[in-house]
Amino acid sequence: MSTLVRTNSFALKRLLLSSTLRRPFASKASPSAAADKVVNCEVDDDEVPTSGISRPLSEILKEINKKVPESLIKGRTEANGFIARYIPWHIVNRIMNLHAPEWSGEVRSITHSPDGKSVSVVYRVTIYGTDAEIYRESTGTAKVDEPGFGDPVQKAEAMAFRRACARFGLGLHLYHEDMC
Template identity: 90%
Template sequence: MIIKLHIVNRIMNLHAPEWSGEVRSITYSADGKSVSVIYRVTLYGTDAEIYRESTGTASVDDPGYGDPVQKAEAMAFRRACARFGLGLHLYHEDML
């Protein structure tokens, strides 16, 4: 199950209102058939900040909604948030 981008964004705003996100790099494959994005999510605390990065990859030929960079960025954003623990329960529902 994939959490939609707008839901992840809403959860971040609710539980960690002092957060930011940024695209660190956009790289096309050598054959031009896919694009990969590295995304960083940073949480700011009172005395420190922490970040997690992750990657997302999308096919250039995928006919779905949005361009390939947007799709790869959304995937990388969700994965970076998962590195903070967001949504991990969805992968282990059988263990609850």
């Protein structure tokens, strides 16, 4: 029973995210075939309509693994003079929304160091495909006295989020570009 409810609630989520419902000002002259199926027919529990948003995980991961355009990459000079290249968290978020619109993320833990000088965050990203769901976790750490925008927990969370997405392949080329 719980599997059936999960399937139906997942289908409902996809239906609510469909472009015809999400964009109230879009032209309604030609409704999509998926919307017609939902409105005009009865659906039994074995045959749940999809909105066209979801795809198999292999397709989602293929898109996420593509090289990120240079214009979206930022650089930060580290204390040792090394320039660290990264994709800002809000850009990673948009890329995930574009290629894996049914992803979710959550902070799993926040740990302050015993000396109070840093904070670490564990973040989990889950991608839902039509055939399965998978997740990746990673950590991010920020110093408490580090200058810049945002508090240390925000910085550590953004770092952990980016790294968890890199475990799916998003922006992974930045970690090994010196080898190319």
